[in-house]
Amino acid sequence: MLTITHTHEAGTLIEGTSRGDxxxxxxxxNRWRWGRSISAWYVPNSRDHRPNHPTIRRTADALTAAGFEVTTELDESVRSTAEVEAGKIARQADRVAALEQKVDRKQAAADAAWQRHEADAARLPEGGEPVKIGHHSEPRHRRALDRAHASMGASVQADHDANEVARRADEASHTTGARYSVVTVANRIQKLGADIRRAERSIEADYYHPERGYEPATQERKDARAVAIAPRLTELRDQLTYWESVRAEQIADGTATNYSRDTIKPGDTVKVGGYWYRVVRANAKTVSVDTGHSWTQTTPYAKITAHRPAGG
Structure with a gap:
């Protein structure tokens, strides 16, 4: 008996499999992956999402055709965005801690490998004495050279491994910060707003009839669309509310600026990426600035870190 399960927190998993079955x-x-840390097969990117029914059905059908008995236990409920984000932050913190411990182990292994090489090198004749061909010391000398060469290679590889894990640990330590960076949060808010408007428009969109072409959707069809899309809209609106609250906190504590076309006018100067530019045009979502060349450059308001009014 195989059981495909899904929860918003754990994602889509399958229970009852065994090696070689x-x-x-x-x-x-069917694009499942084996998770070593959880010792189970899972659908990638299924955590924090609703179940992907086509993938689940396709997998269940394939397993059934192969002679397995398959059942499903799918939880359609979702957690709040605040819960999802708290879980992501906690998992990332655990990953950073695990990588930092791995760095310590790899560095200890690299130090031990270097010490072994030094010990092997110390057994070589002093002064770089060449191998005496035909002498009774030749086999011993060659073995010592081989050991020193092998231990040097092992030491170099161990040092490379330690540096690679350290790099991964450093990248992981910045992941949450990057996710909550001022520009990323502002961009996410804009994208969520666009997704919501697109979903709302889809309810009212014309219906394509294979013979008559596009025609206005009936109220019955609109109502059916509204019911079908309601869970997704609820989720998107919850995400928007969460990230808007994050941005509000960033503005309140001075981490983020809050410029717009209401505060920035042509002729003002703005600071972007450490450089000051003269504003040529203030658009709805971006400003166009003078680059000193024959073209202008646009930048989102969220990237502006300082502002000087014209003549100020």
Whole structure:
């Protein structure tokens, strides 16, 4: 008995598989992956999302055709954006801690490898004495050279491994900060707003009839669309509310600026990326600035870190 499960927090998993039972090839073909940390097969990017019914149905059908008995336990409920984000931050913190511990282990291994090489090098004749061909010391000398060469290679590889893990740990430590950067948050708010408007428009959109072409959607069809899209709209609006609150806090504590076409006018100067530019045009979402060349450059208001009024 195989059971495909889904929750918003854990994502889509399958229970009941075992090594060599024939499920691996089927799951791989349907784009499942094996998670070593959870010792289970899972659907990538299914955590914090509603169940992907086409993928689940396709997988269940393939397993059933192969002779397995498959059931599903799918939880359609979703957590709030605040809960989702708290979970992501906690998981990232755990990942950083695990990588930092791995850095310590890899660095210790690199130090030990270097010490072994130094010990091997110390056994070589002093002064770089060449191998005496035909002498009784030749085999011992060659073995010592081989050991020193091998331990040097192991030391270099161990040092490379330690540096690579350190790089990954450093990148991981900045992930949450990057996700909550001022520009990223502002861009996310704009995207969520656009997604909501697109979803709302889809309710009222014309209906395409295969023979008559596009025609106005009936009220019955609009109502059906509204019901179908309601869960997604609720989720998007909750996400928008969360990220708007994050941006409001960033503005309140001075982390983010809050410029707009109401505060910036042509002729003003703005600071972007450490440089000052003269504003040529204030648009709805961006400003066009003078680059000193024959073209202007546009930049979102969120990237502006300082502002000087014209003549100020």
């Amino acid at each position: 024939g499920t691996a090839d089927i799951l791989k073909a």
